[in-house]
Each structure stands twice: as C-alpha cells, then as structure tokens.
Amino acid sequence: MYKILLLAAIAVLSFGRAADASTYVITLDHGNIWNSAVTVSNAALSGDIDLSSATLKGVSGVTTASVAGHHVAPTAANGGSYLYVEGGMNSSATFSLSSNSFGFSWGSVDTYNDLKLKTAAGKTYVISGLDLAMIVGGFGFPNLSGNFSKEVDVLFQVAKGTFTQAVLTSHCRPAFEIANVSTGLSSVPLPAALPLFASGIMALVGFAKRRKA
Numbered sequence: 001m002y003k004i005l006l007l008a009a010i011a012v013l014s015f016g017r018a019a020d021a022s023t024y025v026i027t028l029d030h031g032n033i034w035n036s037a038v039t040v041s042n043a044a045l046s047g048d049i050d051l052s053s054a055t056l057k058g059v060s061g062v063t064t065a066s067v068a069g070h071h072v073a074p075t076a077a078n079g080g081s082y083l084y085v086e087g088g089m090n091s092s093a094t095f096s097l098s099s100n101s102f103g104f105s106w107g108s109v110d111t112y113n114d115l116k117l118k119t120a121a122g123k124t125y126v127i128s129g130l131d132l133a134m135i136v137g138g139f140g141f142p143n144l145s146g147n148f149s150k151e152v153d154v155l156f157q158v159a160k161g162t163f164t165q166a167v168l169t170s171h172c173r174p175a176f177e178i179a180n181v182s183t184g185l186s187s188v189p190l191p192a193a194l195p196l197f198a199s200g201i202m203a204l205v206g207f208a209k210r211r212k213a
Contacts, residue, residue: 023153024102024136028117028125029050029160038135045103045153047179049083049092060084060175071078074107075151076080082107082179084151087170095166101185102166107177109133111146116167125193127156146172182185 002207025039062081071084085091095102102117106129114128129146132154133139140147152202162185170176 021207023155025155025157026127026135027157028119031059037085038209041155043155045105045155045182047180047182049081049179049181050081052097055094055096056092057094058112059086059089060082060091060093069174071177072108074177074179076104076105076107076153077179078211080179082177083168083181085168085170086110087175091175092167092169094168095181097163097166097183098204099185100162101155101157101182101184103153103180104178104184105151105153106132107151107179108172109139109148109150109152110174110176111142111148112171114169114171116169117156117158117163118165118167119163120161124158124170154179182199 009065022040022042023043023045027039053061056148058082062083064073064077065072073079074082082204085093094157105144109129109132111128111130111133114126114131115129118129119125127135129148130202132152133142133148136152142148142211168176169180
C-alpha cells in the first residue's frame, strides 16, 4: 500500500515538473477572444529577440541586465537578451508579422500587461496577464501589485489566416518582459480528441460491415 502511494506521489511530482517546462498553446478563433481549450506541448521556445521588423515606443529595449523597480530578466532568458517594455510610460513594442503563430517566454505574468494581436481578417485580440491566468488556470492570486510571480512559455496561434501585428504594452510599473520570441507559419493542429473520434467511427463502420457479411 505504502509503495503504491509512494509511486503515485512520484508520478504527481514528475508531472508537475513536466508541466512547468511546457509551452501553453492557445488557439484564437474569429468568434471569440480565445478557444476554451488550451493545448500543452513540450516544444521549447527558443530564439533571439529579433527587432528587425519591430518598432519600439517610449522606454523599451533589449538588455541582459535587471533594474530594480523597473524590469527584471526572465529566468527563461538564461542570462541572454530579453525585451522589456517599461510600464506606465506610454511604452510599447510592435512586431510586424506574417505568421500564424507568435510565442515567447512571458517573464512574470502581470495583470497590467497586455498583448494585442491583429489578424489579416481584421480581427483584434487583446490578452492581458489576467486573461492568460484565467485561460491557463493554476496561477493562484496576484499580489497587491498585480503580479502573479509566475513565468510561462506561451504560443498564440490563429485558427485562420495570419497575424499582421503584435503589440506589447505595460500600463504601470514594473515592465512587460519577454524572451525567446518564436514566430512562424504552420498548420494549427486539430484538437486531440478528433483523431480518436474518427478512429472510433471507422471501427464502428468496419464492425457494421462485418455483421452484414
């Protein structure tokens, strides 16, 4: 009995570690702000902060250092470069995209930070740190400063078409920090249950044919 409980505890702890290292994949559609389903993958986000197609406004930039009370290097940056958008100072970072995915390591999710994604179909999605906490779940409650003290890897996908613009804004201090930006064109995967559902239908059809024969 004790051995079973010990194995169960180990399994739970192992799952917790795997989930922390995972990327939350959030698929946006054209009817709602986001889909109700959140896919968790183990695909690590990686890449430098490429500002070749980005416009910075106000106090924002790329650095490797932290400044107390202003911006803090995300753990995911691993000593490398990260982008910060200073809060409460009319600052923003605008990425010009031709991609159906936009991912990054969200360094310390704050309720006052938001991401605005525009699509070629004219749809605009605004996802705040609070929205992200509600979508993903398990964040607990923010502190009095509106900080969840939680870092996550997140990948936003659009179900149809492409993103044309991504705007990061922080509405008060400290800053909105991101690292490991990832963009690209890829097929948005079907929900995991659909292939199983299709397999079940095919199995039933095959069984019906065998009975008829």
